[in-house]
Amino acid sequence: MRKIKQLEEPEFGLITAPVNTDAKDFIKHQAIILNHINSQSGEERLTIELLALKFKMFDYLNSDNSEIVTCGDFLRFHLNLLNVSQKNFAKFIEFDSSVLSKILNGERAVNPELSLKLGRLFPAEPLLWLEIEAKNELHRLLKINPVSFEKYSLSALLKNAI
Numbered sequence: 001m002r003k004i005k006q007l008e009e010p011e012f013g014l015i016t017a018p019v020n021t022d023a024k025d026f027i028k029h030q031a032i033i034l035n036h037i038n039s040q041s042g043e044e045r046l047t048i049e050l051l052a053l054k055f056k057m058f059d060y061l062n063s064d065n066s067e068i069v070t071c072g073d074f075l076r077f078h079l080n081l082l083n084v085s086q087k088n089f090a091k092f093i094e095f096d097s098s099v100l101s102k103i104l105n106g107e108r109a110v111n112p113e114l115s116l117k118l119g120r121l122f123p124a125e126p127l128l129w130l131e132i133e134a135k136n137e138l139h140r141l142l143k144i145n146p147v148s149f150e151k152y153s154l155s156a157l158l159k160n161a162i
Contacts, residue, residue, distance in 0.1 A: 054124045070106040093117045109133045
């Protein structure tokens, strides 16, 4: 039986390793990618851009960034990409335009019903919209009074339970 050689992870990782952008292979590869991008239809490009927004939402959700990005911000990015007005969008999803305006301005949260509609329209699942809302609400609560939550610990609970 033949032994299979175990591959070792590069020191800097494949993505972070320095790349010679003047190399002929790199230039050929770049030309192939640009040619592919230029041959895509508008619908394919839009699909890719919408997926990119979904990944930005995931990145935000998983980041430790102290700057809040609201679901309204992400929704605005979607509407701008699609070149859809706030008024037309509100009408399409059968939503009050003043409530939508408050969501876009970060004054109101996306609720489960709206998250279901957004999940049907865009690649970002309904739960992703709600998870971003939950992350932002937790961030707001901790920012208002972080000390008030410090008293809650498992050791304090066990000490009081005895």
